Amino acid sequence: MRYLPLSDGDRKEMLETIGVSSIDDLYCDVPADVLLDSHVQTLPTVRGELEVERAISAMAKKNTGCNSAPSFLGAGLYHHHVPATVDYMIQRGEFLTSYTPYQPEVSQGTLQYLFEFQTQVAMLTGMDVANASMYDGATGCAEAVLMANRVTKRNKAILSGGLHPHYRDVTRTHAHFNDFEVVSAEPDVDNVEDLIDLIDDATSCVVVQTPSFFGHLNDYTKLAEACHAKKALLVVVFTEVLSLGALKTPGEMGADIVVGEGQSVGNALNFGGPTVGLFAVRQKYLRQMPGRVCGETVDADGRRGWVLTLSTREQHIRREKATSNICTNSGLCALAFNIHMTLLGEEGLTKLSALNHARACQVADKLDTLDGVEVLNETFFNEFTVRLSKSATEVIDQLAERGVLGGVPVRRLYQDRPELDNLLLVAVTETTTDEDIDALMAGLTEVLS
Amino acid sequence: MSDLHTITGNQGLQIEEPLIFEQDTPGKCGVDLPDVPEVKTRLGGLAREGKIGLPGMTEPDTVRHYMRLSQKNYAIDTGFYPLGSCTMKHNPRLNEKMARLGGLADLHPLQPNSTVQGALELIDQCAHWLKELTGMPAVAMSPAAGAHGELCGLMAARAAHEAKGNPRKIVLCPESAHGTNPATAAACGYKVESIPATSDGRVDLDALKAALNEDVAAIMLTNPNTCGLFERDIVEIAEAVHAVGAYFYCDGANFNAIMGRVRPGDLGIDCMHINLHKTFSTPHGGGGPGSGPVVLSAALAPYAPVPYVVDTGDGFKLVEHKADSDQDPFGRIKGFHGQMGMFIRSLSYMMSHGSDGLRQASGDAVLNANYLKAKLQDMLTVSFPDGPCMHEVLFDDRFLKDTGVTTLDFAKMMIDEGVHPMTMYFPLVVHGALLMEPTETENKATLDKFIHMIREMTQKAKDGAAESFKSAPMLTPRRRLDETKAARSPVLKWTEAAE
Amino acid sequence: MTVKYTEDHEWVLVEGDTATVGITDYAQNALGDIVFVETPAAGTEVSQGDDVAVVESVKTASDVYAPITGEIIEGNDALEDQPELVNSSPEGDGWFFKMTIGDASELDKLLDEAGYKAFCEGLD
Incomplete structure (x- = not known):
């Protein structure tokens, strides 16, 4: 196994130095009836790096990440570019x-x-x-x-x-x-x-x-x-x-x-x-x-x-x-x-923050023009709440089918509040492109009509 | 090397590096951003007026800054790090690569379930490995670190007691416990009572039995314990704890010694946290982030916190709210769903090793520790010499008696020799503790060099070289630091006035 | 004016109705460099044995207990900026707090100087 540097020869020599005949002997303080005599049989055995990479990549491929779809998700965590x-x-x-x-x-x-x-x-x-x-x-x-x-x-x-x-x-x-x-x-x-x-x-x-x-x-x-x-x-x-x-x-x-x-x-x-x-x-x-x-x-x-x-x-x-x-x-x-933060510095942070806010303002203004969408905030930074003409959860699921991660339905976090069912949180960052905005607008137009 | 002066203050590869705030070039920036579109702002009159005070640095200067800082750190990647109870084993780079895959690193936790099925599957798989290795029916994945896992486990125990109508009052902890155990018990509203150790470094079963009564909510016990020993009476302890209706919390910090060989579920344990950053090789990162899933017995499983993943047979579902659960979750202890980045790394590690490799890893860890013990026991004083140790070996400072050298001095001299010190002054049950944990990822040649070094150092100490120990380390970027000054008048941030 | 001692290494200076309390030279020596002291607020009612103050070195924190029952008259504010006074003058400027004497009979049960000295010798 690639992470274990001891050879069988090393183990033998070390066991002799210690004065026992096997590694199992070192577990003599464990009550015999709870000591397993071989590895856990219900789990797979050793795999090479390539095989592990394939197995985990296969799981990754089943997901749609924010880097591969227009994303407007926030509600506590935000999609930004990391240098x-x-x-x-x-x-x-x-x-x-x-x-x-x-x-x-x-x-x-x-x-x-x-x-x-x-x-x-x-x-x-x-x-x-x-x-x-x-x-x-x-x-x-x-x-x-x-x-x-x-x-x-x-x-x-x-x-x-x-x-x-x-x-x-x-x-x-x-x-x-x-x-x-x-x-x-x-x-x-x-x-x-x-x-x-x-x-x-x-x-x-x-x-x-x-x-x-x-x-x-x-x-x-x-x-x-x-x-x-x-x-x-x-x-x-x-x-x-x-x-x-x-x-x-x-x-x-x-x-x-x-x-x-x-x-x-x-x-x-x-x-x-x-x-x-x-x-x-x-x-x-x-x-x-x-x-x-x-x-x-x-x-x-x-x-x-x-x-x-x-x-x-x-x-x-x-x-x-x-x-x-x-x-x-x-x-x-x-x-x-x-x-x-060091890379950003005073100038970079100020500009990045301004950019996030300006992009969010642009998206809010556009969304407000759609039938069935009402922006509720007078003030915001890069995330705001909209009221839709139907359930935000349903709208988001339908947008996902169209390859758009359209935001976070408020009900996702306020599950016990049916009166908030039509509310959607929309976050906009420096990663949001004009194409992303167009995709959201087109998706919402379709789904809400 | 205080007597070796250079013009710059640098010493070859050791380059003096000021704080970023002292390298400020106003207007410089390490990122290029597009122009900000003109909009009518919605900041409601709350726009920032003054400057923040952040320094300006370009990318090349930034890279050099952190490169130089990195060169002032010792790390597992640098050399031997026998830090007892901390399990400084090799951190495979495959884990890092997997955690950064597109479709994992760029997933938002509140995406629709249909877009994160692979992520939920991954959490479920990681949970499956942990349950099978521990022989426990359930696992709460969300705790952010070991101590957070302790909190989660003890909250589940308290919730179970509350469901029966009486939360109870007392939690028992052995003297040798990690400090987090009593701190956790206190954070759950319990009074802590200490259980003494026997002369062979284990929990005093008679004293434990005498302390058990129906006011006791739980016992918190580390096994293998902090002296590096397996608690021989553990099954009997579990039975005694259960006989008074209390729960058995096992601190799983040392699970790396027994994985693939002993299943906590077979010992009668009700809950145990697992430090993924110890046993399952996720990086320590200079102090975090960790991850501390808690395996739970059938008695405590219903109280596991939200969120958790359910395999419906037709895809994976995330249960995020109490009302959506058919169990009785005690609540939520963390934002979102836990340390996904760490689940990926530890799953990558477990899959690589496989069940057979994990068993070999724990065996090699125990073998390495016993080898150190066998080769050092004639010169150092082993605290509990009878029988084998587990993954770490505990010495005390009797061997330094009358040398004028303390455990701390001995450790600081090790630094000059290019080895990270072992854990010192913990556990508290022996005087001047030196706790050495080699881990399974060290080869025999490294151990032999270390043994030679420790033996030579011990001889030096006995030969009256106390002064050289006291002045160590000499060869590091900084020598011993004045901790009294730091604590008496704390300076916790840079300020311009200080310049 | 009498000085009494406790087995928790505190001294109690009795002057009329007032007791001044601090930790002994033995205690400051065992603790090492003192970096922080938290003293109680005036007006706090305390019972014998209550933890009323905290003294910290770099690596340890110890509670200081009320040696007798009474009311805190004053904490030693000087220790806030100069905790090192506990090291340099433990039984003088490094006093912790002054309090009233609620029950004089409690004083009788404390150690006198000779008794405390014998107690410390027994510890070494």
């Missing part, structure tokens, strides 16, 4: 096959990019400090609420109706098992909700999303003030990190914790994972922040270097008193983010 440099660099063995940088002398590469990543996230969100990443936006959101509970020593979170339903559900799961209260506002389809009245003396935080799940943009400055007046925190969530290149930052609005999904920069869709959660906070809450952080210091010769720091918050030291049970971060995805 070739990113994928080349993250496959460098020194990045790909290294462990968590616990030995800083031989991990300065990982540590320096984490420090750069933290700086980029802090800049983009307008916050003081960021961690070295979370699993994804949804788990990050739940961690933000847990953190707000710790900071305020309260246990009631108010979730906006504009929050992504997966983020809401993951937070609810934690609430159930960790015994805190979650108040979820009604789905905020038309961007009319007022959360201020819901804040009371038991509220630990209000969680809002920008752009909202339905695509609307909001200034949360007043909400932040209302939260702070009641000593609650404002958690601002985003699912499209590119929006931060075009919009006033959550930090400027007064957010205390900003958390979101970073997939759009540097990372492929991967059918939903792995992606990278971004997490940033105000300096004063640093000690309650979950996850790894990298900090600057000096070495024995006084030269600048980096280490993982503040680790007493973490599970390997604090055990049951840790801020979170999280152990890994999303290292390689954070590197991909870091590299892509």
Whole structure:
């Protein structure tokens, strides 16, 4: 087998050194009746690289990827172009096959990019400090609420109706098992909700999303003030990190914790994972922040270097008193983010964000001209909600038959809300071509007629 | 090499590299984008006004930056990485190629089911391998990492207790447990009670039995355990745990030692997470992303979280909502459907090895660890010398007594010798732990060189060379870092003022 | 003015109605470089044995317990910026908090200087 370097001769010699006659003898502590005497018979045996490649490629060919069809899918993850440099660099063995940088002398590469990543996230969100990443936006959101509970020593979170339903559900799961209260506002389809009245003396935080799940943009400055007046925190969530290149930052609005999904920069869709959660906070809450952080210091010769720091918050030291049970971060995805963001820089990010917005405006204007399609948003970044004249799920399935991935039906995530059946989320990015738009228009015209 | 000064500060292949923020050339950019069409914007007066502060860099400068950073890292691809409990085995590149295939990497998780049948089939196949290898009837695929899998498993256990009307109060963890175990129990609302170890490094069965009662919701036990030993009493432990109506959570971090040889389902285990980045060779990536599917017994399977894949016989279906399930899922723990990219890589690995190859891999891993033990036991102090170890061997620092050299010093000297240190000071049950896990992908020559090196180093320590250990490493891009300074006044981002 | 000690390596300086609490030289030595201290807020009611403060070195975090029952009068704010005071002056400027004495009889059960010294010697 190509991954196993020991020869039978090596094995024989090593067993003699150990003083046993077979590898099976080394399993003498396993109760005999549960020790298998040969490999698991119900699974296939060794295969060469070519055969494996064929088997997996065969499965891949049964799918229609966003690179091979007009795609308008969003709702939390977005189809963007990732420069070739990113994928080349993250496959460098020194990045790909290294462990968590616990030995800083031989991990300065990982540590320096984490420090750069933290700086980029802090800049983009307008916050003081960021961690070295979370699993994804949804788990990050739940961690933000847990953190707000710790900071305020309260246990009631108010979730906006504009929050992504997966983020809401993951937070609810934690609430159930960790015994805190979650108040979820009604789905905020038309961007009319007022959360201020819901804040009371038991509220630990209000969680809002920008752009909202339905695509609307909001200034949360007043909400932040209302939260702070009641000593609650404002958690601002985003699912499209590119929006931060075009919009006033959550930090400027007064957010205390900003958390979101970073997939759009540097990372492929991967059918939903792995992606990278971004997490940033105000300096004063640093000690309650979950996850790894990298900090600057000096070495024995006084030269600048980096280490993982503040680790007493973490599970390997604090055990049951840790801020979170999280152990890994999303290292390689954070590197991909870091590299892509470096390539973009100030000018590139600003332009890419503007391009996404402009393309979305063009598509919204075109769709609005179709019979049976009504764009609901007055404001949006690169994704908006339309109301169709029939069930969005049916329309999307029919578009798929025509080779168009036309968007995400709201019911896919709000399964329990039949009144939202005709709503469709449409996302537009720099990858959207004029031909894609024509295909969507033609498909919708046919399907809706 | 502090006494070797160059004009540039560079030392041959080790090139000093500033932060991207210190290389800013305003207006430079590493991407070329088309012109932005003129439109009436819909940003509702919320357009960004100030600058973000990101530096401008071109593609060649960017490539060089990350290339130089990469050269400051040690990796499995560089050399031997005997980091106990972390399983630093070879990461096949075929896995990477497969994960990047069109039709997989470019799939959006919310596409219509009809357009992702191959992806659902792939998840189902990966799940099938995991179920067959563990002898368990179900698997929850969505956890994002090992610790997240622990959370998922314990939530399923709690949900099962709640369904019976009483969530119970206590989770038992052995002293030697990974820190994630007690942290997870606390995150599920349980109080943690610690179970002592016996003098042979295993769970004290009598103490465990004494601690078991109807307030205990579950036990969390690693097997093979963190001392690198198989828990001989595991079947009896499972029976005792079940006798009080509690569930048996097995931390599967060390499943790589027994895959293809022992099936957790035959041991009476109710749930076990599997670190795909350890046992099934997906890359560690400098700290993630991981993936931590959880296999579940018949008792816990109904509570597995959404989403999950069902083979209907007429295509694959994705169950994403509780209301669509004929089971009793406890909820959702992650956005979308889990770490697909990692499922592809681990399936590619399992298919390559095949069932027979996986059995040989676990055997070779155990063989390599026992070989290290046999060749080092006369000079180092093996913590639990009786009987074979599993995939890793635990030493403590008794052999360094009176040398003035600590486990940490010993590890730092290994770095200068071109080998990544073993895991240190874990598990906590022995003093100054040195936990070595060679894995099955190291050849005999590498092990022999390592053995020679460790023996020579030990001799040096005993011969009074403490000072050279204390000043190690000397040959790395940076020498020992001041962690106290980093923690006392944390600097967690670059700021212009700092320049 | 008397000084008492606990088996958790805390000292309690009693001056009239007030007790000042910190960790001993033995404790700071065992912990190594202190990098962070979290002290309790004034007005907090505490019972003997409650964890009321946290002291952290690079690799460990330890709870500091209320040696007696009472109310916190003041935490030592100086430790926020200068946690190293715990190393340099554990039984002086590195004090953690001041509290009222809710039940003087609890003090009687604590160790005196000789008793604490003997306790530490027993540990080595």
